[in-house]
Amino acid sequence: PGMRDDLFIRGDVPMTKSEVRAVALSKLELSEESVLFDIGAGTGSVAVEAALMARRGHVYAIEKKAGAQELILKNREKFGAETLTLVRGSAPEALKTLPVPTHAFIGGGTAQLEEILEILFEKNPRVRVVINVIALESLNRVTSVINAKGLEAEIVSVMVARAQNYGGLHLMKGENPVYVISLGGDNGD
Numbered sequence: 651p652g653m654r655d656d657l658f659i660r661g662d663v664p665m666t667k668s669e670v671r672a673v674a675l676s677k678l679e680l681s682e683e684s685v686l687f688d689i690g691a692g693t694g695s696v697a698v699e700a701a702l703m704a705r706r707g708h709v710y711a712i713e714k715k716a717g718a719q720e721l722i723l724k725n726r727e728k729f730g731a732e733t734l735t736l737v738r739g740s741a742p743e744a745l746k747t748l749p750v751p752t753h754a755f756i757g758g759g760t761a762q763l764e765e766i767l768e769i770l771f772e773k774n775p776r777v778r779v780v781i782n783v784i785a786l787e788s789l790n791r792v793t794s795v796i797n798a799k800g801l802e803a804e805i806v807s808v809m810v811a812r813a814q815n816y817g818g819l820h821l822m823k824g825e826n827p828v829y830v831i832s833l834g835g836d837n838g839d
Contacts, residue, residue: 694722
């Protein structure tokens with residue numbers, strides 16, 4: 651884990667950047683036996699890293715876009731992530747037939763968030779969920795749904811700046827801040 655972005659085959663599909671991926675994976679608190687749903691898996695960068703951590707578990711990468719599905723398969727092959735299964739479809743429908751998750755990562759799209767959370771917590775009341783959002787409207791939507799359900803969540807804002815060379819000087823160029831929302835899990839009891 652902790653893989654560089656340029657190792658992944660990406661095409662023009664948005665990808666969770668390595669620093670943000672590191673925080674999200676840390677907040678997921680995966681074990682070797684974890685069963686993770688990566689909902690809206692994109693390039694599969696989170697799914698691949700998670701599959702390499704959960705070697706005795708399983709990762710289901712749920713993705714509806716054909717271009718992204720192909721990238722997930724290519725990245726699975728490139729990294730030898732045998733415990734990763736591509737699920738072609740969209741949440742919440744695609745989740746219904748899957749086994750019980752211990753963990754879920756929601757990397758994009760909050761339109762169906764209420765229904766997705768309902769299915770996740772129905773399948774496993776102790777599921778650990780991490781949600782990444784960029785837009786303030788998405789953050790507002792997530793916090794509204796979480797509050798309406800009476801759930802406790804931790805929210806962190808991750809801001810990353812990368813050095814870029816401008817005429818021999820390295821200047822820091824900021825990326826979009828990403829909000830990482832985590833909830834559920836065993837809380838150590």
